[in-house]
Amino acid sequence: MEYMIRFSQSHETFRLAEIEALAVLEGIKFQVTSYSASSPFCFFKTTSEDAAIRLVKRSILAKCVYEVWGTGLDYEALHENVVVTSQNVWAQYKTQTFKFFMDTFQGSRSIAEQRELIEEFRYLGFTGPVRMKKPEQEFCILEHWPFENVSGECPKPSAIHLGRYLGGSERDAIQKYDLKKRKYISTTSMDSELALVTANLTLASPGKLFYDPFVGTGSFPIACAHFGAIAWGSDIDGRSIRGKGKTNLYANFEQYDLKNEFGDSFVADLTNTPLRATTLFDGIVCDPPYGVREGLKVLGSRDPTKGKEIVYQDGIAHHLQAGYIPPKRPYSFLAMLDDILDFAALSLVPNGRLSFWMPTSNDQDEEIHAPTHPCLEMKSICTQSFNRWSRRLITYRRIPDSEVVASIARNRTPKGDGVSADDLNPFRKRYFEGFRPS
């Protein structure tokens, strides 16, 4: 029989990418037979009921998964199809406790209508008692109403399916990690839904080691830790890690009872990283600063000729004094993306994954292309669109060394010799110009 995922109708470009990642994680083969971004119903084939359940159980963007008992453009066609598709299994469920419920996408049904529609399935011949709480089997009538139905003038749904409920997803975690209820956040904290999706795309799971080089208040490490990975994080701004008093990055791990999944946090600059250049991590996740809400800075002085000698104050080297803050300079966002790729190529285990967020203008001429690396295979590009710009979540797989094609040269974006943030970061410049034609 065929199966169907009931997606949430949001973040459409992330949905299949997430399921494909979960299939890799669970070692499941599946084949999508019908899917469209405008529909929350995704039909697929897989090897078993158990595989269908495992495919969805960790998903954030799916709500649940069904075994498809029939589908049709109207109720007459649906009932005919239900008989053809599922008659051979009716007997299995004949005496079990059960319930029916309805899921109307872009439409609504009154209780009386629902009851009437459900009663029409009496030919299934179930004799078991109806139980609204924890029945053995749950059946759902899923209606897909036309998009034009906003004001309720459409007479009937455009497609109807009958499904036997198999299992739910991890969608409740979105509420659990809601930023509104989190102890320590900042202006750049990633919302819990997208952070959890990112953790799924990078295959975070128990016993794995994860790292976020722009950790901020720890949105990604928290999401990875939720799935059992042990998460490390660093940031060039120590204030974001330390927070104030007991409100800090570690407090978030405590709040969610994830102390066992906390790796460490330290203050460091990715372009001068203290991490050993060897395979350390199973996954790297980050949302590097775009230079809009948070400036993109690295160690060093704006003036390259300055400060190459040790500065002494009263005979003591300045940098050894308490409270010393090293100088920082603006850096090119594109160069930073290349640095992240180089770092990931060095630090990821074979088949380890890197996911990062990057912004781009919605104007095609100004689009910033996702960077490439000979050791990294691009697995997915997911886009979240805003009015004039969008941000993309790009996921790569570290190709095992034996499979890397040596002939592909590493293409780095020239670093640029600008010194101001605007010169170095075309996206930032256009953002503050409001993306108006220049």
Added chain:
Amino acid sequence: MKVLTLNFLTCAVKACKSSSDSFPLHPKDCELVSDELEVNSALLTNVLTRVDWKALTTTAAELGFPTLPATPPTPEELAGDEKMLKELHTLLMETQINEGKLVCGHCGHEYAVKEGIANFLLPNHLV
């Protein structure tokens, strides 16, 4: 900062990366704390292939831990050895440097650890 993390870190100065003296960093005037955590055998098995055992032996000695075996256990040995799992867990995950300094054996630069958070930012002349 966990002893495991210390094993992942070397001196941040680029000129030091090629020198074997820059790793491991040497703890100096360190105040250690211990946090009770659950033993995670899947993690410890994963970590074995990524830890530099020789460096870990050095660090364990410098922090006053009992001498580690000369070679790391294989994943099979580790899986069947509750005591070894617990000991590695205590050393790598539970033991933390709360205050102190980490010193590079090559350039002598000292990185401060405050409230468990190490600072690897470099002054301009070392960037």
